[in-house]
Amino acid sequence: MNEVKHVEVAIKVPVIDSLSDDELSEIAHMRDGRWSAQTKALLEQFETTKLDLNSGWASTWTGWCCPCCQREKPRIARVSSSGILLCRLEYHHDHILDLAKRIYREHNPRNEDREINIQVSRAKDALMPFIERFERTLICIDCNLAEGRAKLELGTEMEGDFTFTPSEIATFITVAPNRVHEVDVEKARLAWLAAKDDFADRIDFTRRMAQRIASGRHRREVAPGQRVHRQTHDRDVIYRLFARAMPSSYSHQLGMRIEMRSISNDGAGRSQRPKRQPKVQPPTDAEFAGVDATQRETKAWALADSDWLCPCCARPKREICRKSKRGLWTARIHRVVEYLPEDDEESLVRRRIDAAGQTIIGSYRQVLICHDCRNIVAELQRRQAGFGENSLTLNDLRELVGSAIPHSQHGIDFRRAIDMAIANAPLIEAIEDYWNHRSRAIEAFADVKRTTEIMSWSWSKARDCIGYELAKTNGWELDDGDAHANWLLKEAQRIFDFEETIS
Template identity: 30%
Template sequence: MGVENGKGTYEESRQRFFAGVACGSIALDGVMSPLTRTLMERFGTKSVDMTFGWACTPMDWACPACGRTKPEIARVNSRGHLMCRLVEHHDHMKDLVKAEFERQCKQQERVVADEFAKRFASRAAPMVSAYDNAMICDDCNSADPTAKSAVGTHKDFSYSPQEIRRFVRPRLNMPHVIDIEEAAAIWQGHEHTFALRLKIIERIANIAATNRHWYQELPYPQRADSVKAHAEYLQQQHGAPGVIYELAGGKQPPPPAHVSAWRHVVHAPPRIRPRPKDIDYVAKVTFAKEWNAVDEGWRCPGCGRTKHDTVRKSNKGDWTLVLADRAFYAPGERYNSRRAVVCGDCGLLATNIGKEACLTAGAKTASNYAQFLTVAEIARVVLPQSHGRHNVKNEEADALVTRVVGRITSLERPST
């Protein structure tokens, strides 16, 4: 008898899962997938040499190093099997930290380090690693030691996926050709930094091995992440995602008489403005992804501020750049919506006005309140400030809320 899981036996669920992979409805791969069957027919093979990494990635996956897709990677091996191989490529720093810690522990008269010292050393490994573990094709993974040997790098150095992309010359369904000169140039550019990383490892290992570290481990249930994860698990188990954020009362909707109170608060002009170096730090370090998401000539379509003017202090006192990529109301467009990137303050204003209108209309709450407003409507009610929070033109906002209430009521009314 199979083990029940609420939807039939485990074996039944297992077969449904395999059937999903076989028909392509589950975004994974496997020996039974449509892609594998196509490739076996194309190469005339009857057996497959497939790694777990290949099976765990979707059929349209492409190698982050060489850029080849799965149909361009697969080939027949010497045994006549269809070779479908992706592997995890990693920096060797974690292994090096572990080995150096052990070496320095045993070098002393007696071992004074303990398990917490070892964990302290392990926590330092990501700091000295050059890249995150990545899934790449077997040919790219093999190109790494081949290039290292040809160039004569340090034995513990490894090329990142981005660097492998620079020195491999990919071929369809064949091993790579390696550009040794390019691989050598990459190593020469990293040699000094790699020596510095080795010194950091040696120092960290020494601190850990002599038990002079500062790491104090908490039991797992006491850690903040664990507390939050447990609460989130309970809400999911009870079919109420998001409800935990209302337990403390902070997110309960205000009484209807005060739903507009938020926009009557006047935000004073900022007393401190960012210096050029503050904006440069935001653009290159703390908010580089957001900064590069829009071009230099971008202006917020809601308030008209430039990227530079949008930089402002957070509640914690840090300079920030917040953008909001939202779906806004656009009658006549598909689904009556159009996406736009606005500044975070315009995104917040749209959310608050949309929420106010929903509460006024007695409508069901929504996950994206901005969907009830056009970008042009935001522009008509906003009073922007460089490097500060928006204020609101309240007379215009009163009229806008009334208009949006009618819009929400119309949208919620079932069509006949």
């Protein structure tokens, strides 16, 4: 009989941040990033040093081709009006699933029986592939924009939760290298009409199945214990040896560090401002004092100190004062929300389990902006249905305003604003995902707290119930379910602490 000998593994883990671009290219040869030879060549070709390259672009190889427009990366990259090279790919998913999940939740609310909750969740996951018209697909930013423009043009003619498939998008776009697509609205209308009955049929199917599951049909008993392991793969053995050889402090986040090294966001907060136009007549000291006295009673004005500048147009309190149509000086400051990207490595990995897109929101902050900048969003919503409070970011407002004129309303190119709002569709999805994540975390916290009170259990024992449910619902090992439960509860506490500071 052969003896099984102890295997010594000598591993030298690369420090990603210290690698040269060429060395990183060797390690991450099936990825792309600001370090790749192709990206550098594109920057030189378009004569710019500014780069906006997202994780979708970074996650694919240099020869990737868009399934809609059939362009490869060198023909997709283009320069924005601000001189930034845009290298962006976006996940395109079927919004019929959002509607289907809402319908499903209405018929199958969560209850106290965890085994039923597991069965209902599994039934939902099994049902969704039968409802969606296409799988989540990575497409170029211009195809994603074209789909948004088509839906905007058709407006109320089509269902709000309808999404064009990648093959349907291809039928109504006119493609050119390194340019935004032109959209044929009539062809888009024909694509919608061709899919309309199928869309309605899938929604009807969703309602019928949600009712059947709610009535106790399609139950499937949950197997106790851990998942049965199948054939062992070489990569599993190698990873175990690797993990054993690493110091306990090693975080196992090489992939995340490569992504952070790959992406670039030079576009944030930058704009090419036009020359400043002549000032109008400012208010006198007495007139400004009158405005200040009146507005001091509002919370936002009081929160803005004497050194405050609008973060979008860079004007102080005095310069945002302007005359109304009745000839009276007026000014207001508004509180708006700015959403911030997630920067915790563990949260990024775990949030992507449920996230619809690549952008992951970790938190938000309240920002004080002037009435003229706030009015840009209000006017956008008035001019075009379908946009919301978050359709334009603070960076977008800076770009649109350019060099602001004191004591005057901003002159805005609203066609450009609409294009920006359409391009922000992934951000809107990320914001919705953030609030869904918040609900999941707080729901888990409430479940544990309720269980400790009803069953007189310890916190850790009640937590184990949440871990078990997560593991069985998602087909994980029980230890993985416990780890996810711990993270989810930690997120709930972080959210509670954060929201207490801003209340």
